[in-house]
Amino acid sequence: MHRIVLALCLATTVLAAPRLADACGNTVRRIVDSTNESVRKAEFLLAQGNYKQAISTIRDEFGDRALAVHDGPGAQLHQRAQRVLAIAVVRSKGAVSIGPGLGGKTDAQRQAAIAWSVLTLRLRRAALDDRNVDCILDPTRCTNGEGDPHTNADLAEALALQPTGRAEAYRLLKDLGDRDLMPFAEGWALLAELGRERGDLEGAKKAVERCKQIASDNLKCDPSENS
Amino acid sequence: MRPLREQLNLPARLTARSPAATLAGARPRPPAPAALALAGLVAAFATILACGTGPKDQPPAPLALPAPEPAADPAAVARGRALIETLECTRCHDVPGHEPAPLEKHCVRCHQDILAGKFPAPPGELAEWQRHITHLLDVPALRATDRFRRAWLADYLQAPHDLRPGLNSTMPRLPLGPAQAADLAAALAPTAEDPPPALRPSDRGRELLGSKACTLCHRFTGVPDIPPGKLPIDLSEPLLRRGLAQAPDLRHTRDRMRPAALVAWLRDPARHKPGTPMPTIPLQEAEAEQIAAYLLSAPLAPPPAAPPIERLPLLDRRVTWAEVEARVFKKTCWHCHSDPDFARGDGGPGNSGGFGFAPRRLDLASYPGISSGSLDDHGKRRSVFAPLPDGTPRLVAHLLARHAEAAGQTPELRGMPLGLTPIPLTDIQLVDTWIAQGRPQ
Numbered sequence: 001m002h003r004i005v006l007a008l009c010l011a012t013t014v015l016a017a018p019r020l021a022d023a024c025g026n027t028v029r030r031i032v033d034s035t036n037e038s039v040r041k042a043e044f045l046l047a048q049g050n051y052k053q054a055i056s057t058i059r060d061e062f063g064d065r066a067l068a069v070h071d072g073p074g075a076q077l078h079q080r081a082q083r084v085l086a087i088a089v090v091r092s093k094g095a096v097s098i099g100p101g102l103g104g105k106t107d108a109q110r111q112a113a114i115a116w117s118v119l120t121l122r123l124r125r126a127a128l129d130d131r132n133v134d135c136i137l138d139p140t141r142c143t144n145g146e147g148d149p150h151t152n153a154d155l156a157e158a159l160a161l162q163p164t165g166r167a168e169a170y171r172l173l174k175d176l177g178d179r180d181l182m183p184f185a186e187g188w189a190l191l192a193e194l195g196r197e198r199g200d201l202e203g204a205k206k207a208v209e210r211c212k213q214i215a216s217d218n219l220k221c222d223p224s225e226n227s
Numbered sequence: 228m229r230p231l232r233e234q235l236n237l238p239a240r241l242t243a244r245s246p247a248a249t250l251a252g253a254r255p256r257p258p259a260p261a262a263l264a265l266a267g268l269v270a271a272f273a274t275i276l277a278c279g280t281g282p283k284d285q286p287p288a289p290l291a292l293p294a295p296e297p298a299a300d301p302a303a304v305a306r307g308r309a310l311i312e313t314l315e316c317t318r319c320h321d322v323p324g325h326e327p328a329p330l331e332k333h334c335v336r337c338h339q340d341i342l343a344g345k346f347p348a349p350p351g352e353l354a355e356w357q358r359h360i361t362h363l364l365d366v367p368a369l370r371a372t373d374r375f376r377r378a379w380l381a382d383y384l385q386a387p388h389d390l391r392p393g394l395n396s397t398m399p400r401l402p403l404g405p406a407q408a409a410d411l412a413a414a415l416a417p418t419a420e421d422p423p424p425a426l427r428p429s430d431r432g433r434e435l436l437g438s439k440a441c442t443l444c445h446r447f448t449g450v451p452d453i454p455p456g457k458l459p460i461d462l463s464e465p466l467l468r469r470g471l472a473q474a475p476d477l478r479h480t481r482d483r484m485r486p487a488a489l490v491a492w493l494r495d496p497a498r499h500k501p502g503t504p505m506p507t508i509p510l511q512e513a514e515a516e517q518i519a520a521y522l523l524s525a526p527l528a529p530p531p532a533a534p535p536i537e538r539l540p541l542l543d544r545r546v547t548w549a550e551v552e553a554r555v556f557k558k559t560c561w562h563c564h565s566d567p568d569f570a571r572g573d574g575g576p577g578n579s580g581g582f583g584f585a586p587r588r589l590d591l592a593s594y595p596g597i598s599s600g601s602l603d604d605h606g607k608r609r610s611v612f613a614p615l616p617d618g619t620p621r622l623v624a625h626l627l628a629r630h631a632e633a634a635g636q637t638p639e640l641r642g643m644p645l646g647l648t649p650i651p652l653t654d655i656q657l658v659d660t661w662i663a664q665g666r667p668q
Contacts, residue, residue: 143606144586144588144602144606144608146607146608148588148599149595149598149599149600149608150595150596150598150599153595179600179608179609179610180600180610180612180613181598181599181600181608181609181610182598183594183595183596183598183599184594184595184598184668185668210665213664213665213666213667214665214666214667214668215667215668216668
C-alpha cells in the first residue's frame, strides 16, 4: 500500500509541473530517437504475447526509472514504456515480475503488480488529459472527452482483474462501446464477459459480434462457445 | 488583318443575304452581275475604313478598373499580424517581421533539409524519406504582398483554390471566418493602393506573353493557348524549376493584383520581392502596360465543369487494416495525425493542434488510435466512423471533401489531407469498404 501512496505523491508533483513545450515530433523524430526504438520493440513483443521479453526490453532501456513516475524530456516515451509493463502484468494476470515484489508466484506479488498497473494507467489517463489530476479516478472529469479511449480500455482490462474493479471496468467499456470508440477487439471480448456477469445478455451478444468482426482468428471472443 | 465580317461581328449568312430577306426566311436567289459589282464596291469601301482613318483609329477607351483600395485600418492590421502567429503561417511561409518556425515545426524547411541530406537522421532513413517527399518543397514567401488586392486575399484565404497549377499542394483551408480573413488580408496588404495607370485593351499584350516566354511557366486558363517563344534571358535550371512550380495561373491576376503594382511587378519582380522565382524579363513600360491590360481584360472562358465526385461502390472482397493502413493512413494521414507519444506530446497539427486548429486528438498511426475517434467542437470524443446524415462515414466524407475543394467548391466539412493532393477515389473506396465490413483489425 505504501508503494501506491508514494506513487500518488509523486504523481501529484508531476501533474502540477508546467506543461512541456510542444514540438512537432512524428515519424521523423521517432526514428532519430533510439529510446523510441526500444519502446517500439517492447510494444511489438507485448503484442506477440512475449511478456517477459517485453518487460526486459523496457527494464534494459529505463532501469529502475521504468517503475517510477518521470517528468521532463522523454516523459511521453516513459509513459509508453510504463504502459508496456502494465499491460504485460495484466495479460499475464500478474504472473510476470516487473520489479521487486511486483508480480510473481504469490498472490500478494500478483495483486501488488496489478495494483501498480491500475495506478499507472490512471496516471497515464490524467497525463494525456493535460495533466488533469481530476481525471485520475473519474473519467467524466477529464476535459478531453472522458479520457483517452485507448487508455480507458487498457485500464478496464486491468481493473477487471480486481474484484472491486469489475464494475468500473464494465462502465468504462460500455461507454466506449456505446460511443463506437472501442480501440481493440479484446475490449469487446471483455465487455461481453462483464456484461454477461451483470445479466446484460443482449449487450454481451452484441459485444461478441463486434469482437468477431474485428478480431483475428486466434482471439476467443466468446469463451462459452468452446465450453 | 481580320476579315471585315469578324471585325463587325456579323454572322456569315447576313453578308450573303439582306437582313430583311433573312428575317422573312425567303430563299436566296443567285446574285445578278450588277449586284455582285455593288457588293464588291461596298466591301472595298469597308476594307478601306477598317485599314485607315475613321473611328477605328481612335485609341480604345481605358479599362474600367476597380476603385483603388484605401490603406487598411491599423487595428485590423494588428489583429491580422496576431493571426499570422495563431495560424502558424511561418510553418510554411517566410513572413517579414515574424520569426520563422523552428525546424521541427517548419514543414517546408524540414522537407528541404531532408532532400538536401542535411537533416540529422541515419543515411538509410534519410534516403527513404527522400524518395517519399513530394509535397511542400517550395512555398512562396509572403513578401511584397502589398501588390495583392485585399478583397481577393480575404476570399482566397477562406476558400483557397488551385492558384499555382505546378504545385501539388494548395494553400490549406484554415479555420478562418470572414472577419479574420479580412484582418489577415489587411496585415498582408496594409498600404493604400496606387492609382491605376490608364491601361487600354490591346492584343499586343497577348503577343508579348508569348514572345517574352511568360507562358513557358505560367498557364492562362480561359484564353486560347499562347505558345511560348524563346526565353529572352538566361535562366538557371533551379530557378526555372521553381518558376514552373510556383507560377500562378494568370486567369486569377485580374482579381488578385493591384493594376499599378502589376505593371511595376512585371518590369522588375526581384526589386519588389528579392528571391522570387519570377525572372526580370526586359520590358519597356508600354510593354508591361500592354501585358497588364491583356491580363486584366482578356475575355475568359468559364473554367471547365468539374467531374462529379463519386463515392465508389463498396468492394466485394475482404479489406484488412494492414491494407488501408499501408495505402492511406500510413502513406498520407500519419504525418499530421500521429501518435503524440512519439516526441514530447505533439502528435502533429491534426492531433495536438496547429495552424490555428484546436487539438482534435485524432491519432491515425495505429488501429487503437483511429478507433479512439477524435474530439468534436465541444471537446467530446466521437467516432470518426459514425455516419453523417447522408450515411457517409465521417472519415470518408472528409476524404471526399478534399476532392470537392480541388474542384473549386467549398464543402462544409474540411477536406483531408489538408491542402494536399486528394486521396484517389479508389483508395477512399478501400477505406469505405473496410468501415462497412466492421473495421477488421
